[in-house]
Amino acid sequence: MLRFIVRRLLQAVLVMFIVSALLFAWLRSLPGGPVDSLLGERATPASRAALSKQLGMDQPLLVQYWHFLDNMVHGRFGTSTQVQTGADALHIFFQRLPATVELSIVAIVIALATAIPLGYFAAKRHGGLLDTGSVVLSLIGVAVPVFFLAFVLKYVFAIKLGWLPPSGRQSADLDATRVTNFYVLDGLLTREYDASWDAIKHLILPAIALASIPFAVIFRITRASVLEVLHEDYVRTAESKGLTARIIRGRHVLHNAMLPVVTTIGLQVGGLLTGAVLTETVFAYPGLGDALAQAFSQRDYSVLQVLITMAALGYVLVNLLVDIAYAIIDPRIRTR
Amino acid sequence: MNPMQRKKDRIDALAATAGAAADIPDAGRVSDSGGLSLIGSAWLRLRRDPVFLIGATVTLLFILLAIFAPLLAPHNGHTAYLIKEVSADNPVPGGEKGFPLGADGQTGRDLLSRLILGSRQTLIVGVLATLAGLCGGLVLGTVAGSLGGWADTVVMRVVDVMLSLPSLVLALAVATLFGKPSQWTLIIAIAIVQVPIFARLLRGSMLTQRSSDHVLAARALGVKRSAITFRHMLPNSLGPVLVQATLVLATAIIEAAALSFLGLGNPDDSSPEWGQMLGQAQQYFDIAPRLAFWPAGCIVVVAFGFTLMGESLREALDPRNRR
Numbered sequence: 215m216l217r218f219i220v221r222r223l224l225q226a227v228l229v230m231f232i233v234s235a236l237l238f239a240w241l242r243s244l245p246g247g248p249v250d251s252l253l254g255e256r257a258t259p260a261s262r263a264a265l266s267k268q269l270g271m272d273q274p275l276l277v278q279y280w281h282f283l284d285n286m287v288h289g290r291f292g293t294s295t296q297v298q299t300g301a302d303a304l305h306i307f308f309q310r311l312p313a314t315v316e317l318s319i320v321a322i323v324i325a326l327a328t329a330i331p332l333g334y335f336a337a338k339r340h341g342g343l344l345d346t347g348s349v350v351l352s353l354i355g356v357a358v359p360v361f362f363l364a365f366v367l368k369y370v371f372a373i374k375l376g377w378l379p380p381s382g383r384q385s386a387d388l389d390a391t392r393v394t395n396f397y398v399l400d401g402l403l404t405r406e407y408d409a410s411w412d413a414i415k416h417l418i419l420p421a422i423a424l425a426s427i428p429f430a431v432i433f434r435i436t437r438a439s440v441l442e443v444l445h446e447d448y449v450r451t452a453e454s455k456g457l458t459a460r461i462i463r464g465r466h467v468l469h470n471a472m473l474p475v476v477t478t479i480g481l482q483v484g485g486l487l488t489g490a491v492l493t494e495t496v497f498a499y500p501g502l503g504d505a506l507a508q509a510f511s512q513r514d515y516s517v518l519q520v521l522i523t524m525a526a527l528g529y530v531l532v533n534l535l536v537d538i539a540y541a542i543i544d545p546r547i548r549t550r
Numbered sequence: 551m552n553p554m555q556r557k558k559d560r561i562d563a564l565a566a567t568a569g570a571a572a573d574i575p576d577a578g579r580v581s582d583s584g585g586l587s588l589i590g591s592a593w594l595r596l597r598r599d600p601v602f603l604i605g606a607t608v609t610l611l612f613i614l615l616a617i618f619a620p621l622l623a624p625h626n627g628h629t630a631y632l633i634k635e636v637s638a639d640n641p642v643p644g645g646e647k648g649f650p651l652g653a654d655g656q657t658g659r660d661l662l663s664r665l666i667l668g669s670r671q672t673l674i675v676g677v678l679a680t681l682a683g684l685c686g687g688l689v690l691g692t693v694a695g696s697l698g699g700w701a702d703t704v705v706m707r708v709v710d711v712m713l714s715l716p717s718l719v720l721a722l723a724v725a726t727l728f729g730k731p732s733q734w735t736l737i738i739a740i741a742i743v744q745v746p747i748f749a750r751l752l753r754g755s756m757l758t759q760r761s762s763d764h765v766l767a768a769r770a771l772g773v774k775r776s777a778i779t780f781r782h783m784l785p786n787s788l789g790p791v792l793v794q795a796t797l798v799l800a801t802a803i804i805e806a807a808a809l810s811f812l813g814l815g816n817p818d819d820s821s822p823e824w825g826q827m828l829g830q831a832q833q834y835f836d837i838a839p840r841l842a843f844w845p846a847g848c849i850v851v852v853a854f855g856f857t858l859m860g861e862s863l864r865e866a867l868d869p870r871n872r873r
Contacts, residue, residue, distance in 0.1 A: 225710075232711045245729035353861070357800060357853035359807045362828065362846040369839055488718035492808055510722045511813050522723065526714045 215541065222537055226530045233526045238282050241515060242275075286523065292516035297508050303516040306505060307524055312395040313383055314494070314501035318486045320417050321424035322479070329429045330475070333436025334468065340441060348433065355430040360489050364423035364496035371419060381498035384413050420497045424489045428482045435478045439471040446470075473540070480536030483529050592866040602862035608855025615666065616673040623663040624648070628820050632658035654827070655834055655841060664822040665844055671823035672803055672852070675737055679802040680795050682741035687748020688791070694749065695756025695787075696779040705749065712746040718808060725814040733816040733823075740805045744798050751794055755787040789867050796860030800853035807849060824849050 266272055270281055285291070291303040298306055336345040372380035384390060384397050390409035393400045398417070401410025443449060444467060452462045490503030498504070502521060509517040596602045615622065625648075632643045632653040643653040651661040694705035712720065724739040725731060759765055760783070768778050803825065809815050810829030819826055824845040831841035 225707075228707060229710050229714055232707060233714065236711065240723060240727070243727060245727070353857050354850065354854060356857055357804070357850045359804045359811075359828070359846065359849060361808060361811050362842065362849075365832065365835055365839075365842060369835065373836065485716070487716040491716075491718055492811065495812070506719065506722075507812055510726060513726070522715065522719060525716055525719055526711075529714045529716075 218541055219538055222534055226534050229530055230527060233523065234283055234286060235279070237519065237522060238279050241519065244513075244515070286519075291520045291523075294514055294517050296512035296514040297505055297517045303520045306517055307502070307520045309395070310500060310502050310505050312397075313499065314487075314490050314503060316396050316398060316413075317417060317420055317424060317490065317494070317499065317501060320421040321486065321489075322428060322482070324421055324425040325428040325432055326479075328425075329432035330436050330468075333433045334440050334463070334471075336433075337437045337440035337444060345437075349437075352430040352433045355426050358426070359492075360423060360426060361492040361496055363426055364420065364493045367419045367423055368496060378419050379416050380419075383416050383500060384409065385416075388412055416499075420493045420499050423493045423496070424486065427485050427489045428479070431478055431482060431485070432475060435475050436471065439474045440467060443467050443471045477536055477540060480533050483532045487525055487528075592863075595866050596862060599862050599866070601858050602866070605855050605858030605860075605862060608851060609859055612669060612852050612855065613673065616670040619667050619670045623666040625660040625663040627659060627664045627667045627822050629660075630658040632660070651840075651844065655830065655838075661841070661844065664827065665824075665848060668822040668824045668827060668845065669848070671733075671821050672806075672825065672849075675733065675740075675806050675823060675825070676799045676802045679737045679740035679806070680744065680799045682737065683744025683798065683802075684748055684791070684795055686741065686745035687752060690745065690749035691752025691756065692779065692784065695753040695760070696775070696783060698757075698760070702753070706753070709746040709749050712742075713750075717743045717805070721805060721809060722812065722814060725809060731814050731817060733818075736806055736809055736814070736816055739809065739814075740802050743805065744802070747798070748791060748794065752787055752791055755790060756783050759783045759786060790864070793860055793864045793867060796856055796863060800856040800860070803849055803853055803856075807846075 270278055273281075289304050294301050294303050294306055332348050336342075336348045339345055368380050371378050379385065388409055390397065390400060390406055390412075391404045393403050397413035398410050401407060401413060449462065449466050452466050457466075487503065487506075490501060491507050492503070493499070494501045494503035495507045502524075505517060506521050508514070509521065632646075632649060643658065646652070649660050649662065651665070653659060654661040654664050690705050690709065694702040694709075715723070721739040721743050724742050725735050728735040728738075765778060765782055768782050773782075806815065806823065807825030807828050810823075810826045811832060813829075815826050815829050816823065819830065827845040828842055828849065831838075831845065834841050
């Protein structure tokens, strides 16, 4: 087991190392390069040369890469030029992380709470109306662009009906106390329950839009996996023993069918960030996705550097944990 | 035994035949019993599968629309026919005689014609991006799957890195590499995102074949490695890859829309594309949501058609899915 964990850790480090090399190459080959993007239009040859020297761009590439790695490992990503001018890029990341984590958790919970029961009952009545209907629904879910779904939700429920707020994380006139920057949690901790409720109302629409991606995937995996398990001998044995439907469902079918679902949730992390870029932009929700979209359109390279590194790191770490969890559940994996 | 059960059993028997056929070389042409090849039995099922028929019809209509778009469009896509109607209190002119869907925004061009003409550009972007991604994935997957060893390790680590970035972030990063966004930067950005998916799929199916009987037999006969790869392993691995390509076509069209939405699409809108139209419609969303609904509806229908076709192909070619 220890050998498996060490091997997977080394692989993760290797992947992050290649990511850093690619990121370095990417930053160097951008049109204009870092000097122009920092100086903007006011650049004179003298100021460009000075900044080049200051950034160490006159040194050999390998030396530059070494400095780049050194800075990255120590969390020095530079200051933001556009998204939040003057702020430390890493600080922006940590400031916005809770917003996206909050949104992603709600989205994943919505997806799991709807996709797993639906997948189970669709498989249970394979070929029935519910099965066909939910399969069609999940396929349409794949076909609808996320940002369009977000626009429609916003238009119908926020603008036309006015049930929910159209943008932001919390109403501006609400002077809520900040503890962790997880707004819902903050409200509960400080007993400002109206602040929590307000934050939840802001979360509902973006979370539903964001949930559409993992929903379709989790639903399909659950359905396929339950279909497979339902025909196993041990389920038939359990049925013939006269066990109640509840015990068969919980202990025999769902327990075994959940393994592939767990792996898929790990793989959905990247998909969630993709979705977050689009939904947060539509709902002007101040999270990482919104920062990423802004940083790309305004060419804020220090912010991009942080966000891309952290996205890769997050994905690698989550999948490392999923692999380890999986190896604990299913010992056959370790030897592979 | 009721008739429904009997039908299911017959399908299972068919599926078993197809499964056996997959293990022998040239599975596409030869079969071991009953005169049914894998593709033959798959076709037999697809012909009666309503899901496939709907998907294939939508796809076919879309392709026909794209081919004959200039003949079908009532007007051209770039003349500002309705520009006189544009005013402060009527920023987006609605439908009128000859222009049932009205203008496409403050430029006063005919929305219906642009939608019809847009099918062609949408198809081009989707097909080219998928093809480019497929080619990249084929090269990487073949290298990794047939050579194995360190080549496999290197390729798969690169693929891991590409997968570790969210697809949209990767596409955005590629798109920013080019100074000016254009149709081509869009296609390249979408294609690169698809490369690791194809590469993994192909490598997986090649690896399982490396130790299968027909490859061992070929090796024992002294067939050269390149010949084994290209004549024995690659053709047998293509099925799932082509199915995946159908599904990727749908994602490519949606991804193009997302990139346009984030401002990295093709800024030149003289030849319209649905994703681009949807991206541009966001600025009018509060006053004229129909500008977004029409291209979005087209994208959804076409992506749905490709997905239905891909899914039913996958199910038909993979006998394990039949119960």
